[in-house]
Amino acid sequence: MGSDSQRQVFFGIDFGTTNSAVAMHQPGKEVQLVRFAFRGEEVPACRSILYFEPSKTAAGQRRVHGFSGPGAIERYLDADEKGRLIQSLKSHLSSRTLSGTEIFGRRHRLEELITRIVSDLRKRAEEQFTHPVKRATVGRPVRFVGADSEEEDDFAVARLREAFLAAGFEEVDFELEPVGAAFAYEAKLDHDELILIGDFGGGTSDFSLLRVGPEVRRRGRKPEDLLGNSGAGLAGDAFDARIVRKLVSPALGLNSEARSLNKILPAVPAWIYAHLEHWHYLSFLRTNNVREILRSARTRALEPEKIEALIAVIEGDLGYQLHQAVQKVKYELSRTDSAEFSFRDGAPGASTVELRIPVTRTQFEGWIADELAAIEHSVDALLKGAGVDPRHVDRVFLTGGTSFVPAVRRIFARRFGEDHIRSGNEFTSVAHGLALRAAAHS
Template identity: 70%
Template sequence: MWTADERHLAVGFDFGTTNSSVAIAGADAQVKLASFPLAGIETQSFRSVLYFEQYKTSEGHKRAHSLTGPAAIEHYLQTDEKGRLVQSLKSHLSSRTLTGTEVFGRRYKLEELISRMLSDLRKHTVNQFGKQIRYAMVGRPVRFVGAETDEDQEFSVARLRAAFALAGFEHVDFEMEPVAAAYTYESTLDHDELILIGDFGGGTSDFSLLRVGPEVRRRGRKPEDLLGNSGVGLAGDAFDARIIRKLVSPALGSDSEARSLNKLLPAVPAWIYANLERWHYLSFLRTNNVREILRSARIRALEPEKIEALIAIVEEDLGYQLHQAVQELKFALSRLDNAEFRFRGAGMDLRIPVTRTKFESWIQEELAAIESAVDTLLQSSGIKPSEIDRVFLTGGSSFVPAVRQIFESRFGADRIRGGNEFTSVAHGLALRAAESLRRG
């Protein structure tokens, strides 16, 4: 049975593709964020990763255990013999073909893998605040990655709900992530505004147009206060994939050829490099089938050293290090016109200069999709850009100058706001949970 205190605990749970966070709203509407230890400091951002490793019992039997979040990353980096690092599980929710994966001989359902992260997030939060958590307001994207129909959307939500149940939650409600971010922005207002929210995660870019402010709260929210939502299943991970394709994959043999029956053919199948671009598939390349393909390619390749480097990337499971190098380049290009991509590992020492202009040329397709989603929202709602009071941008990719330019060109730089880019959704979800509980 729930105590009265537990029944009215307002918890916001932002389970993200790349990062997750949790917030609790008190009776005074003050929001506190859960914090997690990372390398001796406290962080409010919990990396959405899961790490498995094997160990031997005193009887000599092999067993496996898992770690999540910052602890998973620390252990992974400190261990010479790498286990299995799994990332971006949220991106799989709409896939009906990917039901799970095998790790060290045991089959895990996708919902079970996700629940391990959610369970640890819940335990950390319970330990920090000293209160049991049985209910949460959970963020969800406007459109899940890969979801093409309403049925796909419902399927994704059902799987996420099942994962929360496995993690010990007795009940969850869902709110659109950009709407949650709007609650965070609204908490700073002393007047009503019509706002456009842009929430850029690792896997999705979501937009909502709504009226917020103290008068809206006083009179009570109405369905018509939310004028519309739109979204596209790409964001930071898609930008990262372009960097991998243009800078890293060529160094790993994507343009290399191999001799076969007096013909020159691609040394390695293109699908392996396509999977390399997707963080949540990198660990899945460590299979016997892929190993055999790469060993054969190395023997026949005209540039075997590049295939050898690819084999090392896969075998040493260097996805995290690769991801960090890409992130550092992307962040540098958000501040500078020129930067250098640096990656050391798997026998490689890459140092490649990159201009912001070149990077922006790589992501033109993604930028066009984001522009289309914003324009579609404006058109479907019948709202002109001049009628919008403020644009609030949140999420890591909101720092990319080309992304900000989409909004500045339509609304003007003076109307653009940002802040708490990695925790604003959790903060807003806690406020949304508090409002829902007040209404009973």
């Protein structure tokens, strides 16, 4: 049936800041998710990550190999001489000043890097579904990270579209990620509801207020069923950066002092720690200039062991491992009231850096207070803009990895009551719903 048979299959793609997922919908059948092999398991989400490493051909020519997704992480961990890991690409899409980055002497445009991830997602989907994947409904945040206007959001979407087309898609249409999640939520409903969706990812927090359900579908959707959207360009990555600033960086000498002539000054300039907050830029600190600053700081520092630890982190290029430790303590604080941040760069007793720092959920919530306030503001602005009283919202559906954070859930419990909150399929609901949405608009 050629294009007719293609029309019976619909694809939804959630290209996330941290994780991506792909879903296929064939009307009358269960939505299927692409599975990715990771550490001996099959998982329905794939890290949106790239890894580049140089190698030499038999003729001695330098080559650079790129890997995406789970393969990128495995390759990175196995490598003796570490290459470049790149993550959170989506967070740069709205920036006109960030056009790309240089990797082992070659400039790569941001779109080109995203194409690499998306192209591998597409190939993996074709392999599993044994069906060409040429058109898809793709998610986009309400507000991209760093975007201050609709025009900047449009710019980001145009770049995303270009990346998808270069990855072999012939047709892509975009839908707001929370609206995608709403389609997944709606699929289980046996009655209509006015719902608020909150999708909290790595880069952004997105909200949509809409009416969904079987009756809405039957009578045909109307524009007024979508009462409004709002978004804040921050989420899990911003929480991680706070943990680095408040917990990790002080242990590595931030706020530490050094003697300089007769004055007491900060041992290490603050900009070096700003790089730690964006862990995949840590490799940029392995320069002679930084080495010189740190060597000199170590000799003058009042707490030289902290500077020693910072040097070990930079020289060992341990950004990824440090970030993993940050994530681990953040995840634990979603489950328990207190946890221990623990990080070391070698075997127990044989490492230069050995950090074990107790941390409570209350402390963490204090560190992310500004981000929580921005999220609250965005939710309130949506309700106000739509003229909807929280009491008239039937359900709140929270999804995305950062919705596991208790302080995030509390924002909604306070406004709508705990019994109105539903959550689930944190890493797949957007892709799942986008595939359903693709069918609804075909």
